[in-house]
Amino acid sequence: MSVALLKTLNKLFPKVVHPFNLQAEGKMTYAQWQFENGEKTVACFAPDFSPKDIFAGKTVLDMGCGASGKSLYYLSIGAEKVVGVDMVEHYKAEAEDFARKLGLSDRFTFILGDALHLPLEDNVFDVVVMNDFMEHIYDPEGALKEALRVLKPGGRIFVNFPPYFHPTGAHMSDVIGIPWVHMFFREKTLIAAYKDLVRGLPDEKERLALRFGVDERGRERITYINKMTLRRFRKILKSLHLRVVWYREIPLRKYFILFAKIPGIKEMFVKMCACVIEKPAV
DSSP states (O other), rough: OOHHHHHHHHSOOOOOOOHHHHHHTSSSSSSHHHHHHHGGGGGGTTTHHHHHHHHTTOOEEEETTTTHHHHHHHHHHHHHHEEEESSSSSHHHHHHHHHHTTGGGGGGEEESTTTTOOSSOSOOEEEEEEHHHHHHHHHHHHHHHHHHEEEEEEEEEEEOOOOOTTTTTTSSSSTTOOTGGGGTOOHHHHHHHHHHHTTTTTTTHHHHHHEEOOTSSSEEEEEEEEOOOOHHHHHHHHHHTTOOEEEEEESSSSSGGGGGSTTTTTGSEEEEEEEEEEOOOO
16 A cells, blocks of 8 residues: 555656656667766865866766766866776666767776776876765775775865755655655655556666665665765764865755754755865875
8 A cells, every 4th residue: 555655646746857767768878968967966066166176187086977977078078087987787888888979988997896896006096076976885984995095195085965865865766756755655665666667668677676686684675875864974984084175065945054954854955965085195
């Protein structure tokens, strides 16, 4: 009954424009969508850091690059070289094909693998980007440590992510438009409803493989996210003794500014957490 209720309520909310749906409908590939929205991936750092401030003349590592459209956007605005890393196998071919079409293959490399175990030397990048990555990685502390390892002294990590209690924090908005749905329904219900709603789509198998996995007890879980909250992220920054040179919690809307500051409920009204971490110079 809970699944039926969720699906009924879902009909009351308009569908969100989502890259997975655009690609399934043949309107735009995921890489193209990322490229066209590349500026938005770092918009939360404005006005203190413009895209050109961040990327011009820099060697960049893009952790959790997806199909690498955003990586290629960074190249298009002046980055010297960009390496993208992601674990999703089919993104590699899409990314490399799109790089060829844009004439950027000579300055772009896609690494298919784990961001915690990069086949890269120490101290090679000026910038590491973690855009919409921190809420997905299974070991966020390990990812930050690995980013620092490959970062040059004085280099910076740009992190931004939507906290778990964000209205679409469940990361199912490609088919579920109910805001804060993960606060009203159990995980089991979310999984069952999502499966029903993507059934028959041309990329059904890819969406399910991306979203769900099985835990050590054999239970199906939402493994695409790690339920990263603002509180947990701040604890990680503190525990790793990182040098945070810039930090911001951006409210959903201007009229939610007050709610985004109240302990206990603020997590629901912050749309993006953004910070800049600097590796100390030797």
